[in-house]
Amino acid sequence: MTTALERLFLTAQGIPTDRIPVFCNMLEQGAIELGLPLKEYYSKGEYVAEGQLRLQKKYGHDNVWGLFYVGKEAELLGCRNIIYASDGPPNVGDMVVRTLDDIEKLKVPDDITSHPAFAEIKICMDILRRECAGRIPICAYVTSSMTLPAILMGMEKWLDLLMNGPAEARDLMLEKCNQFFRKEIRAYREAGANVLVYANAFGSLDIIPERFFRELSLPWIRRDLEEGGVEGVVYYCGGARMNPVIDQVYQATGIGTFYLSPLDDIATGKGIINGRALCGGVINDIELIDWTPEQVRMEVKRMLQAGMPGGKFFFGTILMPMSVPEQNIHAMIDAAIEFGAES
């Protein structure tokens, strides 16, 4: 039987296999499986790993995650307050950088793997590696230099600094985030991640103007990836659209996978990629909260019809909201497995 990892590998090569890979990104749902409150669930790597494994067994999708929540990256850089909710993902509740002077003071740990906030990630990754290595792709989430400041200083202040300067402070911020990024992606690779989701909302023209994309985003994408290379790297704009930048990002980096926005037209995206890379067609998972299973099934079918011709295509979600009913998760994954098998 084809494993999930082989399926991904073959699809990326453009070699036909039993069906397309089906990614379903669930985080908080692991706590539901374990019957734990979110705060407790996220306190231990064992819990998160166990949650991921149970979800994968239950729904049969083709990936697991070593990500707890995005705010973890801020914790690695000194954030001490994470705000938990009972019904949704935790949020950063304390900005590490409040003033321009704080940028100067921001300290990137020499070795992030020895940072206490990484300890539980490491435990989680070790378990996932033990249980999944060679069989199921293990995903890690690494935020780009251009985007990380959004959780270190807040979207508002970062946009302000980006657009209005001063340029020296902006560049120092980017420089430090880049130092962090290089260490982080290396740490995750060493811990066993084979899918590295490169999260770059500020690499979408929905967020910044074309000129800023060319003059800032693109050079920093190159710098983020030059040392470690693009193996396993997935370009992802945090749910914002990417069709207009795919060609430039590919030319600049050779990234092998593009994970579209639900707002991108799938056929257009595939046309732009034009066989040069793997394309992920992504469902609007916020709508899954209210749809009926039949609607979910029809939407998956529509997406696959748009994306599968020509191969090098897989199905995915953004981050499934916690309130998506189980029957819709089943309907989505089952439909992707069913329709994804037709050639």
Added chain:
Amino acid sequence: MKNMISEQYQQAVFDTDRQLALQIVQNAIDNGVLPEEIVFDIVVPSIEDSISSVSERRYTNLAQHFMASQIAAEVTEMMVPLFRQAPEIVGKMVIGTSSGDFHGLGKRIVKGCLKAQMIEVTDLGLSVPAERFVDQAVELGAAVIGISSMMAHTARSENGSIGVRRLLKERGLEQQIRIIVGGTPYNHDERLYRTVCADAWARNGIEAGAVIVRLLGEIRP
């Protein structure tokens, strides 16, 4: 001349060039254009221009919305004290992010756009409980409550728009106060505003102005 200034100003805002936009305003003042004219004939039309589908300048990214709002608010703040007469306020509203939500950017953009349209906005801050939205609206005499949410669970929470609606009903305030919502979950699902019992939603800060003016109009006899 005012047309030319307006055109240059609009282009500078579209290009997210704050320095140039402020320079254009300064030059205009130096050339005898009145502060009232700057706000009502240049700044406000530039906000309208950016939502008008006939304009070839369609604002497509968040940074443009952010800058347009920031520049509009900045210029308005500079000009209002120079008015010969205090400007007439179109209406009052309160705005905040829903309980459990710490994303303040959407709110800030909306606020900036509304300022230039002479809507008096009181910012209630981040993670505002439903009760506080209503109490403050009543206390300040605001006719519109604006609720910003960046996450699905905070948009749908009982302590968000749904809670505000319940309180308005309980206290018999539905005729006097309207609810407008906005934020990412609404942009992903255009019917969501009804699910959460709001009266309206807007896709961005620039459209919000027009919608709020409409809501205020509904309330006025």
